[in-house]
Amino acid sequence: MSPSPVRSPAVDAPPAPGGKGRAREDAGSQRSPAEVLGVKGAASFVAPAVGIVGVFLIFPALWTLYLGITNLRLTGLAAAEPQVVGLDNVTQALSDPSFLNALWVTAIFVLGSAVIGQTVLGLGLAWLFRNWHGWGRQALEVLVIFAWIIPGSVVAFLWIAMLDGESGTLNALLPGGVGIEWLLTYPMLSIIVFNIWRGTAFAMLLFGAALNTVPPSHLETARLAGAGAWRQLVDIVLPTIRGHILTALLLVSLWTFNLFTPFLLTRGGPNFQTEVLPIYIYRVAISQGELGFGAAIGAIMLVINLAIALVYIHVLSERAA
Amino acid sequence: MSRRVLRLRWLSLLFVLLMVAAACAGDDTSGEAATEDGDATPEDVGAGTEEGEATPDDEDETEAAAEPTGEPVTISIAENAVRGGKNAIMADYLIDYAIPTFTEQMAADGRDVTVEFTESGIEDEDYKSRLALDLSVGEGPDVIGFDSFWLSEFVAAGYLQPLTELVGPEVDDWEGWEQIPEAVAGSLELEGERYGLPLGTDGRVLFYRSDVLAEAGLGEDFQPESWEDILEAARTIAEELPDVTPLQVNAGTSMGEATTLQGFMPILLGTGAQLHDGEAWIGDTPQLRQALEFYDEVYSEGLGDAELQVRADGRDRSFQEFSEGGIAMLIESDYLWRGVIAPEALFPVENRDEVVGWAKIPAMEPGAGIRGQDFVSASGGTGRVLNPGTEHPQEAWEFLSFLGSEEALTEFVEREPRVTAREDVNATGIADDPMLTFIAEETLPITWYRPGFEEYPQVSEAIQRMVENLVAGRNSVEEAAQAFEADLQGIVGEENIRSETG
């Protein structure tokens, strides 16, 4: 078992029974699946995905990154004759207070809703569900997954209705007849909670799988030694599922980083307080028509995400050492 | 043209990638490295793909149709209108009336012309983006529903052609031009060339709830002569009716273009200045600051609801509140009257004709407005343009001019009363609607259109940010004005800005 997507030896070496076995097979055993597949076989298995990804993803992605060094616009003179402007877009972005604001807002949003919110709540739910098979568990799980699969444009209406100041469901439930305009008074908190609601299902499913890989015998031993649930979680479970945590963090952070849905709740407001980078890009690329500049921001986001990924890998492998 | 070079380059990249994918599937991404050799691809390969079989013929019968003379001809029209949804009246009008009538008229001349209508019901900005994409590759419908303030950016991009070039000199002989006032016709003209046919226009006025004003002791008829009159009335309402928001002047990015067109622009015009005076854009000038001072007074005194301006659904809510009498005065276009509070619309006001009044927007002081006017207004316009890539410019023009004819426009106005570009139609078609008649007769002579420069949309966005930052309390008047000028420098360049502080 080696679930770590970005592999570093320290991360997935010891507690991965399947992985160890496979490593041995990879190395030598005549009947290893690698040979069942063969290099040619493997190539033909990979071909459809590579074909589609190559033409419809890698190609337009590189093309978009290239646009980041041009001043391309959708209309106007720069649409007819885009010029290569090199790193001007990046310099311009870094000196634009709106960009820096968006960067900061995005950082808080990702940290609050993805890294802490979805990951912790997802793990909590998975832990809650691990030995529980009643109808209550089924119901809760289904609700969590519903929140994840309802289309984004519909979800926006749900949350506007939830957080409305005059007649919102939340205010109706709170004692004292408060009329808080949540989206105006606590905009950042609102979209963070919204995104936790929206995306926890994925982390929950992933950690559900992860907890299954923790050998029950280890937990049993710990329990006999008098460890409570918390200690079991920290001492046994977390180290074992480090790879899954990495997977969850990588995906959830990346997806949240690129999430446009807050726009439907706040349009980035009030006064840009919730203008995350994808909304900022929308504003410059569509409202202002600066596609080249928008593409450059996209490239900056890519680099930031790469950096975040490296930090995750570094931290999680250090802990193993 | 560099777009062409870019396209050739990626065609070759596509080829390389396909080869890589096909040949050695296991070996990923090495194709990326091969980008740079794009220019080596023979010209004719790219050209062939580009002009020739780019779109499969079965996908688009329009393009497949033969030469115009005598043969059956198919042309297409697109509008951001859809049956059962956005702008449904326009969609029904085209499908039930305009297209069949035109086809019959053609048939009577022994000509076989089919018109296809591509409906869409999306946000205007999205409609515009899609149009730009289509036109950039020479595709798209032959006759295109078009907002006049997109004109300059589309022309600059080479997406549109003057009608006389595309169709011929007979365009100038069309009977309808005489019926269209110069200012309205100008909205689809650039450097003396006509690019399309204006259809409708509008005007901004100060709407008010006469019932609310009467309740506050202001009488039912209201025509302020200066900004101070507006503010005075607003203060009275604030005092007498604390639950009512006295005044709503659009501000902020979430209101979008409404902030510029029915907010900042009429205010600025009231100072005697304009966004672009023919030589330069307005920067941080005393007039710009006067306009901002007005906003500041309205919102810092609580005469307007600043929260309404910054929330995502602010415009909807302001409409709703006005329809319920929760907002007393509101600067809006006649769209409010015919599309928002009309009986069949989303926020109907039952006794609209009794409780909703309107007044011309006063200049800062009498005579202080643009051109020395006492009152000001701002207008937008819609119309239709022709696709330079059309294979049947003649038929497309005939359909376009038919849609602009007195007969066809009158039919449209009967379905949806609104101010059209034609004076003869306005004289009869909207005679029984006092509001629209007021727009046509009182505001169009004093109105102002948005500057026809390709940078306008960006400038407009910068204006929205400036006003939002002021209203939200992030910036003072001075800071907002300075930040705006800095933004403007990035958009149009320092040499194109008029700034004369102090």
Add this chain to the structure above:
Amino acid sequence: MTAAGAAVAPGNSRRVVKSVLTRIGFYVMVLLLGVFFALPMLWLLAAPFDRTPTLAAGVPDFTFDNFVRVFENPFVLPSLRNSLILALATMVLVVTAAALCAYALSRVHLPGRDILLYVLLLFSAVVSGTAAMVPLFLLIFEIGLINTHTGVVLVLAGGLMPAGIFILKDFMDSTPASYEESARVAGASALQTLRDIVVPVVRPGLAVIAVWTVVQVWGDFLIPFILLRDPELAPAAVVMFNFYTEGGQANLPLISAYSFLYSVPVVVMYLFVNRRYGFRFYGGIKR
């Protein structure tokens, strides 16, 4: 928690009290979580059936009129059908290609494959942004797939593939290779081994990817909006915007009813898949 509750030593009253408290705390927590996740959905159950829906959930003034009016719209049913076509086609493509690829990557060691996969993930984020509009449009235009569902499916599949592979590879890694060795001894081909041995084991994982793909396609606006022209081809995410007025105001009676229709298929699909195939991120390995 349940496990803790079960381990009560009889006779120790302090422990009993503690376990009761733990249990109460547990139920309170579950209840709060349930409320948190259920509450926002009330609007979807109330507004579509309300005579005058607002942006607030309340007991509806019951009516089916909104649905009657929505069904009068000629694009509503086609839009749901189009969404279904796009979603299913993309799903089949992504699940098949990603499963094959993930299996191969899992069984054949390729240096740097994980980094490569992550870079692809980053690319898919780039392409999902508005700035990629021009490249995607030109690409699909040049290969003649503008205004076709095929073009939309291919672009969507390209964007979803990396995450699909990324996740599925984890599953494939977790199936013991010994199963496949037995199959190999029995003379099965690689494809047979995958189909008969690996797929059944990772089936719940495939179900998750399938549902995930459908959900992503179901909600996507940008790609079909850029690549399709005929309103008859437009999926629900695009047609949803029909129900705004000229000035951009949401027509709530129609939007709420349409939102309901738009949400039901994915919800039903999830419930079906969950019942039929299970919906877990792990294989059938029992420990």
